[in-house]
Amino acid sequence: MVKYYLRTAVKAITHNKMYSFVNIFGLTTGLWACLIVATVVIDDLSYDRQWTRTNDLYRVVSVYKLGEGTQERFASAFAGLGPELKKDFPQIESEGTMNAGPLQLKFNDQESNGVSIRELRADTSVWSMLDIKVVSGNPRHYVDGTHNLMISESTRDKFFPGIDPVGKTIYQVPAYGEKPAPYLITGVIKDIPANTHLRADVVQLTKAAIAPLAHDNAGYYQTQYLLMRPGVDMKKFSAAVNKWYGSYVGKDNKYQFEFQSVKDVYLHSEFNQYQEIKGSVRNIYIFSGVAVLLLLIACINFINLSTARTITRLRETSVRKILGAGKVHIIFQFLTEAVLYFVLATVLALILYRASLLPVEHYLGHAMVQTFMSHLSLLFLAIGVILFVSLFTGIYPAWLLSRFNPAGALRGKVLKTGYYAQNWLLKSLVVVQFSISIVVLLAMIVVRQQVRFMENTDVGFSPKGLLSIASISWDGKADAFKSELREVPGVEQFSITSFIPSEGAGAFTREMEDPDHPGNKVNVWYITGDINLARTLGLRLRSGRMFDQALSTDVSDDGNPDNMIHQPSLITASTAKMLHIGSLNEPLKKDVVSTPVGIVEDFHNESLLHSLGPTFILADKSPQYGGMLIRVKPGTEREVMISLQQIWKTIYPSKLLETNWVDDQLTRQYAAEGKLQQLFAFFSLLSMVLATMGVFGLIVHAAGQRIKEIGVRKVLGASVGSIVRLLSADYMKLVFMAILIASPLAWWVMNKWLEDFAYRIHIIWWMFALAGGIALLIAFATVGFQAVRSALANPVKSLRSE
Numbered sequence: 059m060v061k062y063y064l065r066t067a068v069k070a071i072t073h074n075k076m077y078s079f080v081n082i083f084g085l086t087t088g089l090w091a092c093l094i095v096a097t098v099v100i101d102d103l104s105y106d107r108q109w110t111r112t113n114d115l116y117r118v119v120s121v122y123k124l125g126e127g128t129q130e131r132f133a134s135a136f137a138g139l140g141p142e143l144k145k146d147f148p149q150i151e152s153e154g155t156m157n158a159g160p161l162q163l164k165f166n167d168q169e170s171n172g173v174s175i176r177e178l179r180a181d182t183s184v185w186s187m188l189d190i191k192v193v194s195g196n197p198r199h200y201v202d203g204t205h206n207l208m209i210s211e212s213t214r215d216k217f218f219p220g221i222d223p224v225g226k227t228i229y230q231v232p233a234y235g236e237k238p239a240p241y242l243i244t245g246v247i248k249d250i251p252a253n254t255h256l257r258a259d260v261v262q263l264t265k266a267a268i269a270p271l272a273h274d275n276a277g278y279y280q281t282q283y284l285l286m287r288p289g290v291d292m293k294k295f296s297a298a299v300n301k302w303y304g305s306y307v308g309k310d311n312k313y314q315f316e317f318q319s320v321k322d323v324y325l326h327s328e329f330n331q332y333q334e335i336k337g338s339v340r341n342i343y344i345f346s347g348v349a350v351l352l353l354l355i356a357c358i359n360f361i362n363l364s365t366a367r368t369i370t371r372l373r374e375t376s377v378r379k380i381l382g383a384g385k386v387h388i389i390f391q392f393l394t395e396a397v398l399y400f401v402l403a404t405v406l407a408l409i410l411y412r413a414s415l416l417p418v419e420h421y422l423g424h425a426m427v428q429t430f431m432s433h434l435s436l437l438f439l440a441i442g443v444i445l446f447v448s449l450f451t452g453i454y455p456a457w458l459l460s461r462f463n464p465a466g467a468l469r470g471k472v473l474k475t476g477y478y479a480q481n482w483l484l485k486s487l488v489v490v491q492f493s494i495s496i497v498v499l500l501a502m503i504v505v506r507q508q509v510r511f512m513e514n515t516d517v518g519f520s521p522k523g524l525l526s527i528a529s530i531s532w533d534g535k536a537d538a539f540k541s542e543l544r545e546v547p548g549v550e551q552f553s554i555t556s557f558i559p560s561e562g563a564g565a566f567t568r569e570m571e572d573p574d575h576p577g578n579k580v581n582v583w584y585i586t587g588d589i590n591l592a593r594t595l596g597l598r599l600r601s602g603r604m605f606d607q608a609l610s611t612d613v614s615d616d617g618n619p620d621n622m623i624h625q626p627s628l629i630t631a632s633t634a635k636m637l638h639i640g641s642l643n644e645p646l647k648k649d650v651v652s653t654p655v656g657i658v659e660d661f662h663n664e665s666l667l668h669s670l671g672p673t674f675i676l677a678d679k680s681p682q683y684g685g686m687l688i689r690v691k692p693g694t695e696r697e698v699m700i701s702l703q704q705i706w707k708t709i710y711p712s713k714l715l716e717t718n719w720v721d722d723q724l725t726r727q728y729a730a731e732g733k734l735q736q737l738f739a740f741f742s743l744l745s746m747v748l749a750t751m752g753v754f755g756l757i758v759h760a761a762g763q764r765i766k767e768i769g770v771r772k773v774l775g776a777s778v779g780s781i782v783r784l785l786s787a788d789y790m791k792l793v794f795m796a797i798l799i800a801s802p803l804a805w806w807v808m809n810k811w812l813e814d815f816a817y818r819i820h821i822i823w824w825m826f827a828l829a830g831g832i833a834l835l836i837a838f839a840t841v842g843f844q845a846v847r848s849a850l851a852n853p854v855k856s857l858r859s860e
Contacts, residue, residue: 078399081360084751085403088356090410091744093430093440094418095349097411100436101426102337105253105324108427110189111285114151116292116317118282123312130581133323133330134279135315138271143284146302149295152285154183154266158256158335162231162714164238172231172714175213178250178258181266187285190261195224195245197263205230206263207241210249213259231714232531238712253427255324255335275312284317292317332562340811341734348741351494355745357451358487359752360399364392364452396452397445404444421733485792491752492796492833493803495745500804500829501811502738504821508812509731511666511819513724517559518630518661520596521721525698526558527686528716536680539709546701548694553594554681555587560723561685563664564673573638580636582672583663584652587684589613589677592628592658594687600631602642602656605677612655613679627652628675630660636672652676665727669816687720746833750840753789786841793837797830804829 106112118135140153161177182200184190190208192198197208207228214223224245229238241262250258271277286292300314307313318326325339412431419425430437532539536554543549556565564583572578585591589605589612605612605626612626629639634657639646645653652674663673690698699717706715725732805821812818 077363080751080754081363081399082403082406084356084359084748085400086406086410087744087748088353089400089403089407089444090414091741092349092353093407093411094414095345095352096440097415097426097429098418098422099342099346099349101253101428102325102342104428105337106255106320108189108251108253109187109320111187112320114286114288114290115187115320116284116286117320117323118284119316119318120279121314121316123314131316131329132279133318133327133333134281136271136275136277137269137280138277139315140282140284141266141268142271142306143299147295147299149287149290150284151287152183152186153282154181154187154285155264155280155282156180156184156187156256157281158258161260161262163241163260164229164231173217175259176257178256178261179264180261181264183266183285184261184263187283188256190250191248193246193248194222195243197245197247199244200263200265201242201244205239205241206244208245208247208261208263209243210247210259212249214246232712251427252425255327255333257335257424271306273307275307275310283320292319338730340814344734345737348498348737351498352741352744352748353447355491355494355748355752357447358491359748360396360451362487362752364396393449393452397448400444400448400451404441485788488753488789488792489796489799491749492793492837493800495742495749496796496800496829496833497804497807498738498745499742499832500800500825501808502735502742503825503829504804504808504812504819505731505735505738507819507825508815509728509735512728512731512815512817515662515666515817517724518597518659519559521559521724523690523692523695524559524595524720525688525690525702526718526720526723527688528718529556529558529561529683529685530710530713532682532684533710534682535709536682539705542705542709543688543702546698546705548691548698549688550691551590551594551689552686553587553590554684554686555585555591555594556681556684557585557587557591557663558685558687558723559663559720560665560727563668563671570637570672573636580672582633582637582674585663585673585675586678586681587675588679588681591677591687592675594689595661596689597628597661598659600657600659602654604628604656613677625652625676626655628656628658629654630670630673631657632660632670633672633674665724666817667815746836750836753837754840786838789837789841790834793834797826797833801826801830 106115109115117133118139120132120135122130122132140155144150144153156178157180158176158178160174162172162174164172178184185198192208193211195208197206200206204227209217209223217223218226223243226243227240228243229240232238244263247261250256250261269277286295296315296317299317303313303315304311323333324335325337325342327333327336328338330336408430415426415429415431428436430440532554540552540554543552557563564585566584567581568584569579569581572580589607592604605628609626633639634654637646639654642654642656654674658675660670662670664671688698688702702717703715706713804826808821812821
């Protein structure tokens, strides 16, 4: 019986090639897209779940209270907090610091060039927190007097092919100080999995420094982790810790602490702008929804085409019923056909999926650990889900065919409950298809406009032609470097500064009373740099004056914020408004450092994700630490870069010169939104192609069913235009209905998405008109092509059998 079902299904699939192609193409595309997106989602959800003690590992999050209902969260805490907690709370098994970031290394102290790799800097408690598997060496034995470095197998194979690197010394390219720091390779370890926010190529071990925890909310910050004993109630523990810290500090305590499970760090760290490796749970929801919708469109195509085709298979089904086949046999026959379609589509989708993995990983910028090819359990799960979907999708057309009365069908009649009574379902599903496509298309348009808005918004200074040098120690040679730079043709201005656009909002913050909300605090950012900073950035003066080189009082000698109360500063226009600063050249209240002498137009010292906050600019006489901004004359960029590299090699032969164009840095701030736009463009194209393929199959079938009607109309004098209108009018109405349904849904969804941006576009009418117009144009082109083709057919051929 199974052989018979399969043989009949194969014959049905090969009999109508157009119908089969549309079905298999649609299902293959939908399944492939669903598998790719599902892989990204599953991989994102797997982050930091591979560690043996993952359920007991937590990161300390500080919560700083600015006032009633206002707080800031950041993923670090005062140095010394972890050791102090471990002394007083037996629930803590281990504590330590771990922090991942870039590291510049070179292989001997004479080389000036280095390579950038990712480093995990951790103290020796890392052995109890993470599963680090040693391949060679004895890295657990800490070697005093040098930096202890463990390198991964892939790093060893890349930089030490065929050589045992254990015991060798490599060097860090210095950013601070002139002498390269030696790193002793103490061991080779298995590669750290890519699905962790602590992703790294090497691990630098440090000895835990026991810094005393201050009693006055002071000290430097560290990224700290706690390994709890199994079974600890973290809510009770958090309450106990915060009560303890309140007693430890006293009545002036402004901090509380949260303990973030390591499993949540990757997807739930939107508050931590300095965490390089992080995802977004919001994007997980978006991508999951889009994947399901794409598969839904493909399944709707199959249901529509299968249902539409039932009318052509009534005689076949009726003969089988007369020969003794029951409803169950008919249902099984057509379910077998549906499953076979899905099997063929699944094989093709898996081939495409396998070929797409590397490009997708390249696009994401990292390897995916959890894929359907690397884990058989995931592959079997995917096949099981696809089998279920195939049965669920095929059940309705199979059930519909089994219900027809064979006697009526053989006479060319069907019951009212038959095919034509089901036409409402086909139309409803077409509306659903195009509604989904229009929602995704509208989402793409909104995301694209928001990205363009952020990229093109005036940030208050001129990033074009502005070159940045990464932060270093200038080692007392800053004046010599500036002197050489001043002689380079094409260099217009330059400044050593703590502020590099896109790399932080300033050098430090102070809090002050909020004039508009007594009892609350506001954070005030301070940007420091030499006296040329404002001119190099191209800030525009609104009132007062800029810093003056001739006035020695304009600059600070020691850079100590506590000694700057009378130091002149520049403030932004919004700062003057927010802090109610009405006059210049007067010292402000004691909780605000400096005396404003000039007001400049607002500029964005952070990305447009954040609102403008109070910002002061202070001039430092001779900064010894920081980056540099260089204003380059248009057309001389190449010559300036060559000269800059030559000067750098002369003055800083052991330091790595790291440069970026500021406009590129600002654009990279919105890389995540840019990728989201690209993905929506791709998904909208896929969804529209799938919806169009479905409508194309339906119009081909409908034209075939009405071929004699069209022939009669032509003989009676109907024009080509009237026949095209006849065949296409219903489909255009369905697309209009889809536009009406999709528009409010897309408006609501995208408004929720835009809420995360401090500065955002407004969703306006032309976006809906554009998305609807594209959908109408594609649908009309698809339907119109087949309608014109049918209208131009020779009516004699269609009526010859009458």
